[in-house]
Amino acid sequence: MTRSWSFLLAQRAVRGCARGVSFALLFLSMLAPSAISAQDAAIGRITGRVIDVETGQGIAGVGVQIVGTTLGAMTALDGRYTIIRVPAGTTTLQVRRIGYAAKTVTGVLVPAGSALELDITMETAKAELSAVTVSASSERGSVSAALDAQRKSVNIVNAITSEQIAKSPDGDAAQAIQRVSGVSVQDGKYVFVRGLGERYTQASLNGARIPSPEPERRVVPLDLFPSGLLQSITTAKTFTPDLSGDFSGALVNIQTREFPARRSFTLSQSVGLNANVIGADLPAAVTTTRDLFALGADRRRVPAFVRSFGSFDVPPTQDETNFMVNSFRNRWSPRTESGTGNTSTSASLGGTSTLFGTRLGYLFSGTYGMSQDAQVDQVRALALAQDAINEIDRFEGTTGRQSAQWGGLMNVSAFLGSTSRITLNSTYNRTMDNDARRESGLSENLGLPFDINRLRYVERSVQSSQLSGEHELGRHRMEWAGTLSGVTRAEPDRSEIVYIQDQNGGPSFWFSGAIEGAVRTFSALTEDSYEGKASYQYTMGDPGRQLKLKAGGLYRFTDRTADNFVYQLTASRLSQEDLALRPEQIFDGRFTQEGMNFFTVRPFGTVGGSYAAEDRLVAGFAMADWQVSDRIQIIGGARYESSDPVITAQPSVGATIVSNPSFSDLLPSLALTYRMTDRQALRFSGSRTLARPEYRELAPIQYREVIGFDNVIGNENLVRTLITNMDARWEFYPSAAEVLSLSVFAKEFTNPIERVYLGTSGTRVITFQNAQGASNLGVELETRTSLGRLAEQLNAFTVFTNATVMRSDIQLDATQASVTRDDRPMIGQAPYVVNAGLTWSPGSGTTSATLLFNRVGERITDAGEIPLPDVKELPRNVVDVSLRFPFVYGLSARFDAKNLLDAPFRVEQGPVTREAYRFGRVYSLGMTWQR
């Protein structure tokens, strides 16, 4: 396999990241001065795009000419053009192309020594329509309407653009996407659409699937992507055959920033604080410089000596055990530190230039951020059915967390004539969370009061390199892309230590003889994915009555390995005084000197957590997009997908188990759009999609979950879920910036996969089962309107709301129904999601204020084991505010306040609070300098 050089660069960044960063910075600093060097007093440039007013897509091969001169240019594939050496001053442009009405734009003001950005729309030629003349200023509104992806799409799509993100307080993609109708975000990272579980949402980056960095779930933590790198986030809620078939709720596509038309350099810096953190005494783990660059996992590896004993079939001698104890990092207790603030820096450079006669567009961007947060008033407990449902194992405490994030992207695009565009896009993002938790409570099973300390460090990375091309020649259009992507997740060296509170008021002492007394966990996951896809489109008919036939295919190879090693450290014969020492004293070597005989080190059910998966996915599709009339458009077709995963799991008992299910499905879809007027449309869509089981869920091994501490067993007999989707939507656009839409949708699930508890004679076990079916029905309402409709003075105010109300019913077979209630919604399905906002944006466009509100209805996180009720996450009201205003010397400022109500996150099971904590209010102030 040949790897592109950018991939090698990214690989290099993984291995020697510090070098990678400095390399990138050097690159930026080299280009930055040249960005501002081209000076010429008398002439300027005009750049921009010519787009189809109907479809919003760029038109290639349009002649753009300065009237009365020989100056001009031909638009490239995406409609982009640049005319250089234009005399400064007011001038007139004319655009022409066969099949479109010619257009003249007057009053174009070209600045001296600088560039003007001007986008122009064109309309298909009709009998009654001849040449059009418009002014440059009026052209802007037409462009903004044409670019409205939501309005132009045939399927049901919601989009957030970089402008909208810039207006919100959102720091990353996870926060930004919450503004899309029907979207909710869990844990600040994981996306749910229309209240469906994460299983039914796919995420892609520039059209290529992002692998999940979590060992147990299929999720993409969208907080990996800083908002500064985003061009748009589109959420397709209905399926067309050219999209990946394994989604039902939505396909979230993150598009990284396209290069700006003119050379620009942006530097942003912000500082912030969390009100629960700043100045508060919080548990903290030691954070090193390497940790601050999310490179600390290397220093936390399993000690090689311990690892060399495998599953301890040959047990270590006492001397070897003593050496092992010493070889673990002697870190167990959180320190108490006063919380500090947050900071974030980003820089980007973009522009176009010509290299060997080829026009290149480029964008380089880098970002670094560091933050502290805390979960205060933290409670976790379990429910037990006694005489009534009672709370047991209630632990109260605090978690402090230090996080760092950095990443960058490099996007280089080349236009080859007016028929081709080649793009190379590489991104790399890396995050680190360093947690320290203290908690105290009473264990029901053991009847003892405990103090439990935990240190946990998690590092994640996502990288993607994509080479893609578009070629258009007359009626033929070809698209292709090759993508190498990878994720890593390392949770190296989690430590947990349990002390027993002395009932007579003495010091707590180590729970030394118990397997849970001192545990170290090392887990790692890597997944690499190689994807190639290509499609061909042939267009028949004239603009406005076109029939587009499209066919294509995709092949993806995925390779995943997940490892999990857990060790327990126990001791006997230590005196009560010794056990009352701090853990760092007990483990400092004083009890492991030669000849001493206190400690035992053993695997804690070690090997069962490791598995590997290889998956080959082949897909092909054919579809037709037919503009039947001015008003009616139909897209129909089918996609075939065949997945052939091989999962190799190492159980704790016996030989390796290989599961090799195979899923092949034909996924038809049909979508119809009826544009009743220019401002109203009706859309209908029906499709079949699927959701495949996760690799981990298919591995028939039992092991202790890294995250939830429950024993989990896979089910090799799982089948994929088939989903029949029906959507209908009415849309009304009163003006370019306003929208009112109403949708109804129905989804019928066959064999949805549910995570359920298995009744056993001992330890709780979680497994995955296909329920018989489920049905979801929902209504979605979206409005965005200017308050100027009420009174002229309120013109600057825009309100928007989107609300989704759903009803879900699961159908279980008799065995499943005997373990959990069967008159409940699907797990993870919320009954409603509401987003609302108010924006104040007076004329200039540089000052704005936004108030945002979000609330998600109560949803089941775990189906309760009879007779316990279901475990439910309660709704919480979230209010965010952000302000944008210009400052001095080309600086603009932003102030953001998030989570202003600081409503607690709560998960309840009947009368029992299973989990609760508060995040705290977060304030930040930022400056951006651009030129």
Add this chain to the structure above:
Amino acid sequence: MSLFTRLRAGLLLGATVTLVACGDDDDNNGPTVPPTPTTPPAGVSVTGVSSTSVRVSWTAATGATRYVVQRAPATGDFAQLSDTVTGTQYLDAGLQPGTPYRYRVAAVRAAGTSDFSTVADGSTLAPGRGSATITANIATSRTLFADTTYTLSGFIQVLSGATLTIEPGTKIIGDFDVPGSSLFITRGARIVANGTAQNPIVFTSERAVGQRQPGDWGGLIIVGNAPINRTGQVIIEGTGTGSANPPQVYSGGNNPTDNSGSLRYVRVEFAGFATATDAELNSFTFAAVGSGTQMEYLEALAGLDDHFEWFGGTADAKYLVSYESGDDHFDMSEGFSGRLQYLVGYQSTVLPPRPAAGSPSSDPQGIENDGCAGAGCTDGQNSAPLTVPVVANFTLIGTGPGVVPAGGGYGMMIRRGTGGYYVNGIVADWPNAAIAIRDAATNTRITEGNLLISNILQMNNNAVFQTPNGTSVFGLDTTANNIRSAAGTTASVFLGLTQPNFDWTPSATSPAREGGLATFPAALATKAGTFVTGTAYRGAANPSGPKWWQGWTTYARN
């Protein structure tokens, strides 16, 4: 199948139906004497199965309803073994090793008997030759013979309808190289393992004496069809870890008198492998086992998890010994209502388990009884049927301080709504307390008359009752319930408390010789029936009775 073949098959079927119809008519028309089989059984053959048994088999004779089997030594006369054999084989056991025998078979139809077949010769196997590995599930009834050492390799399941018979003195080992190898008597199957005091049946480790460790293999698991108090699908912990170890469901039973066979003089040693983290198998697991099952003289030693665990069910048992457990000695839960008498549980240390086999428990106890816990306890800890066992004449001796983790170390942990009758016991040397009545739901059992703890001798425990520590922990009126303390060393109470020469008989001066509840109160008497009787003494041994543990128990740590 071609059209022609189908036609022919159809015609034959039609002819058969016609013939059967004719036969019915004949019955009505008067007696018919069936013809004597003109030919004796053919193809008689003799195969050595073990050093003491051979299998005689033959092909069926037309019209035969049963067969006569006769045996003769190499020289000498034939003697009749059986004239009631209905199948086409006969297992002849109790023979001399490596010895030739002769067999002949005749067929019987109604009153007529055929001539004897030609004589077939065969020998038993040479002595000591017997060793066999069991790798497949046992779907049809099978006997394991005493001269053969059997290795269980994998999760061996005796399937519904089959009976596994084990001869006295048979040794069965768990394959060390296939970790967790176990024997499952599944629901609907039976085990008949009747050893003797001289020749107990031993399930043990494959490793050599001195190298054996808890968790060397899985354990003996019996699943019956008696009720439990959990609804829904409940499986045995440690099963369902893969296709070779399918989930063993034990909920949903409805036959309190279900019969899973019988166990007499059986030892289970060095069992308890954890097939998943924190999911060890017990030495003896009795899941929903019914009262039709006979159990007495059982010993578990050096297991990694509980030694005897009953999940619901109604099975009775007597004469149980538990030595050096990795968790609890006796564990009853989920509506167990059987009756147990004469129990010994002894703990002096925590044995290091087989590496990677699992871990000793954080809370080992003498008795750990739960009412209902987990999914399917429809009425919480009041779910019916309540856990109400009779436990009489028990001797539970703990480690003393400093050996087991702080969470465990109770002689009797009674919790989560458990009831029952616990009488005539000795509870000594437990590092936390003799007795824990751990929560309100359990205390309710006392007030409603479903929990009786009385006539207990407690000594050298850290406390009589668990001390409150924030949860609701209850005590008892020690005087009214005859919970008496004694001074002196625990060793002074018994005739022998030195390893490995235990004699559980009360010493001449032992307070255990008396203080027992000889006459049961009405509720207990009703439940005890004739299976459990009151005694004047306390503990597992009658001062003047037989030393029931002698000969078949052993006390090995490795």
